[in-house]
Amino acid sequence: xLWLCITLPQLPLEALQCEQGERPTLVTVLEGxxxxxxxxxxxxxxxxxxxxxxxxxxxxxxxxVIAMERRLTAEQAALERLATWAYQFSGTVILGELFADLQRxxxxxxxxxxxxxxxxxxxxxxxxxxxxxxxGKLSYSYQLGIAPTLEGAALLARTxxxxxxxxxxxxxxxxxxxxxHWLNLDPWITQQLxxxxxxxxxxxxxxxRDGVAKRFGPEVCNYLDRLTxxxxxxxPTYRLPPKYHARFEFxxxxxxxxxxxxxxxxxxxxxxxxxxxxxxxVQKFTLxxxxxxxxxxxxxxxxxxxxxxxxxxxTLARERLEHTELPSASVALELSAETFAMPTGLNVDxxxxxxxxxxxxxxxxxxIVARLGENQVHxxxxxxxxxxxxxxxxxxxxxxxxxxxxxxRPLWLLPEPKPLQLSGMPALTxxxxxxxxxxxxxxxxxxxxxxxxxxxxxxWIFKDLRDGSWHLHGFWS
Amino acid sequence: xxxxxxxxxEQLARLCRNGREGPPPRVEPSGSAxxxxxxxxxxxxxxxxxxxxxxxxxxxxxxxxxxxxAKITQSERHVxxxxxxxxxxxxxxxRHGLRLEHxxxxxxxxxxxxxxxxxxxxxxxxxxAVLAWPSAIRDRExxxxxxxxxxxSSIGFVYRPPSAAHxxxxxxxxxxxxxxxxxxxxxxxxxxxxxxxxMSLAVGGLESAGRQRLTANT
Numbered sequence: 001x002l003w004l005c006i007t008l009p010q011l012p013l014e015a016l017q018c019e020q021g022e023r024p025t026l027v028t029v030l031e032g033x034x035x036x037x038x039x040x041x042x043x044x045x046x047x048x049x050x051x052x053x054x055x056x057x058x059x060x061x062x063x064x065v066i067a068m069e070r071r072l073t074a075e076q077a078a079l080e081r082l083a084t085w086a087y088q089f090s091g092t093v094i095l096g097e098l099f100a101d102l103q104r105x106x107x108x109x110x111x112x113x114x115x116x117x118x119x120x121x122x123x124x125x126x127x128x129x130x131x132x133x134x135x136g137k138l139s140y141s142y143q144l145g146i147a148p149t150l151e152g153a154a155l156l157a158r159t160x161x162x163x164x165x166x167x168x169x170x171x172x173x174x175x176x177x178x179x180x181h182w183l184n185l186d187p188w189i190t191q192q193l194x195x196x197x198x199x200x201x202x203x204x205x206x207x208x209r210d211g212v213a214k215r216f217g218p219e220v221c222n223y224l225d226r227l228t229x230x231x232x233x234x235x236p237t238y239r240l241p242p243k244y245h246a247r248f249e250f251x252x253x254x255x256x257x258x259x260x261x262x263x264x265x266x267x268x269x270x271x272x273x274x275x276x277x278x279x280x281x282v283q284k285f286t287l288x289x290x291x292x293x294x295x296x297x298x299x300x301x302x303x304x305x306x307x308x309x310x311x312x313x314x315t316l317a318r319e320r321l322e323h324t325e326l327p328s329a330s331v332a333l334e335l336s337a338e339t340f341a342m343p344t345g346l347n348v349d350x351x352x353x354x355x356x357x358x359x360x361x362x363x364x365x366x367x368i369v370a371r372l373g374e375n376q377v378h379x380x381x382x383x384x385x386x387x388x389x390x391x392x393x394x395x396x397x398x399x400x401x402x403x404x405x406x407x408x409r410p411l412w413l414l415p416e417p418k419p420l421q422l423s424g425m426p427a428l429t430x431x432x433x434x435x436x437x438x439x440x441x442x443x444x445x446x447x448x449x450x451x452x453x454x455x456x457x458x459x460w461i462f463k464d465l466r467d468g469s470w471h472l473h474g475f476w477s
Numbered sequence: 478x479x480x481x482x483x484x485x486x487e488q489l490a491r492l493c494r495n496g497r498e499g500p501p502p503r504v505e506p507s508g509s510a511x512x513x514x515x516x517x518x519x520x521x522x523x524x525x526x527x528x529x530x531x532x533x534x535x536x537x538x539x540x541x542x543x544x545x546x547a548k549i550t551q552s553e554r555h556v557x558x559x560x561x562x563x564x565x566x567x568x569x570x571x572r573h574g575l576r577l578e579h580x581x582x583x584x585x586x587x588x589x590x591x592x593x594x595x596x597x598x599x600x601x602x603x604x605x606a607v608l609a610w611p612s613a614i615r616d617r618e619x620x621x622x623x624x625x626x627x628x629x630s631s632i633g634f635v636y637r638p639p640s641a642a643h644x645x646x647x648x649x650x651x652x653x654x655x656x657x658x659x660x661x662x663x664x665x666x667x668x669x670x671x672x673x674x675x676m677s678l679a680v681g682g683l684e685s686a687g688r689q690r691l692t693a694n695t
Contacts, residue, residue: 368583368598372585379581380567380580453535455656456657477537477539
């Protein structure tokens with residue numbers, strides 16, 4: 001087993017917003033009766049605000065700083081979305097625990113077993129490159145660590161040591177000089193260790209086990225065993241859900257469509273990660289914009305063929321969003337998809353021109369449907385029916401087999417027959433009687449003719465035999 | 478810039494592009510020998526915008542294109558009608574040889590949506606021809622469609638009211654359509670690259686069975 005650990009030191013902040021704002025922003029948490037800073041954005045860091053600082057001090061430095069309350073549900077949702085995304089790189093993903101306490105708020109992690117994926121991705125460097133390229137697009141701050149044990153990889157990630165360590169012996173050698181305060185132990189214990197002079201991991205590992213267990217409790221020894229690989233570290237792996245459902249809670253209400261695109265983009269990229277992990281695509285997904293007071297706005301995004309391109313998803317979603325009036329500001333965004341299908345472009349010969357054409361057609365029609373609405377783009381087909389208005393119907397692409405032979409018909413049909421006031425009887429030709437429909441109440445008894453106007457136009461008109469009225473029904477254009 | 482100068486520049490630009498870009502434009506015969514004789518390239522040429530200005534509905538304004546549209550759909554390319562004034566009647570389309578699985582109706586409403594849809598479809602290589610009925614169109618927009626048609630190697634047919642014949646337009650081919658009392662379709666060349674404007678052609682050989690029956694019965 002070889003574990004890649006991704007730690008997310010800024011998750012408390014980044015789970016709530018994904019653009020790096022220009023205004024100093026921080027996340028705080030109340031412990032006992034002291035409010036402290038959990039993490040802050042770069043703008044806040046530049047003016048001297050930092051994690052673990054007392055919030056009162058932070059306010060003294062910058063009274064107008066934007067402060068958000070830490071929200072564990074948002075962090076859990078973000079971590080789960082990331083785990084789903086990470087599945088594309090590994091079949092074994094483990095979610096780290098979220099710690100409510102201030103000291104461990106910035107240690108949230110997830111692990112990927114990469115030993116089995118190395119060959120698939122063409123080696124170590126390629127896997128990491130690809131993973132970092134994708135991870136970078138999601139706009140999370142992260143640190144990576146690679147080691148044969150879960151805790152070892154996490155420790156390396158937290159300390160920012162960018163070395164891949166593949167054996168237990170190398171790991172032990174590498175962590176000897178690391179300060180004990182980086183260890184995933186109760187903060188009270190690390191303080192105790194430092195106060196008695198045990199400052200490095202190496203010194204702690206050299207102490208007699210019994211003594212450590214007696215003084216600090218057996219869990220310290222257990223942890224050290226799992227860290228070094230002396231004891232196994234079984235944990236439940238994250239299971240890929242059969243349906244996709246992701247939620248992004250915003251730090252504040254988002255009013256503008258433009259601003260909604262930031263979380264939307266991140267969510268679509270994570271979604272594509274899920275699709276890659278499942279090795280599939282989608283033809284339909286649903287966005288729910290959650291509002292505080294009113295019912296959520298639901299947008300269904302449909303594609304003419306299965307796809308998994310986050311850019312195309314974004315183009316379509318954006319087009320729909322721009323034509324949707326959101327009743328009020330959004331407090332959260334949800335993305336869900338239930339049915340999946342292999343993207344057609346991926347499972348057939350990529351060099352085939354026909355496929356390329358088909359895909360291009362699909363994308364063009366999708367864009368138009370996204371802008372004009374589902375019912376505004378369609379094909380037509382003929383139906384074996386005597387009544388002209390029932391002898392055609394709108395149709396989807398797959399279903400347009402030509403039916404039986406048809407009598408001669410005009411190219412233009414009016415949506416509804418239009419009553420005609422005839423002044424004198426025009427020259428009529430091409431008489432055809434159409435009688436039908438008594439069985440479904442759409443009773444029709446008509447004599448159709450072709451009438452020529454002075455401008456040379458040929459009209460398709462009929463006399464309704466039930467009341468003798470004349471109607472225009474089409475043009476021989 | 479005068480219209481003729483703009484045109485010369487456009488032609489020059491086209492010549493420059495021709496040097497670099499590979500395939501020559503495709504040409505679909507119109508089905509009428511006399512019309513093909515005046516059309517640039519000898520038929521409806523891909524990468525061009527054709528303006529059609531019928532004096533009234535029902536004179537053969539659609540029939541004129543049917544041979545080309547049928548061939549395009551039969552060669553696996555698609556045809557779109559954007560904002561048609563009436564329902565394109567499926568039984569008649571079939572009789573004209575159109576393959577309906579390659580035929581699309583896009584019911585855009587606003588002028589902006591109509592032109593946008595036309596541009597999207599023209600630009601898409603899957604479409605061989607796009608017929609559009611814009612409520613209004615300006616020179617700038619015709620040029621945009623022109624570029625889209627070149628990019629997608631498709632033909633753009635833009636239907637306009639007869640009054641538009643008096644205005645200038647950057648479209649490569651502009652035809653005014655009218656019919657005589659017995660329904661013979663006449664094509665007036667308002668503008669045609671390489672042909673004399675002001676010519677008028679009686680277009681035969683495009684009758685649907687309906688018209689033949691009409692003449693037979695008269």
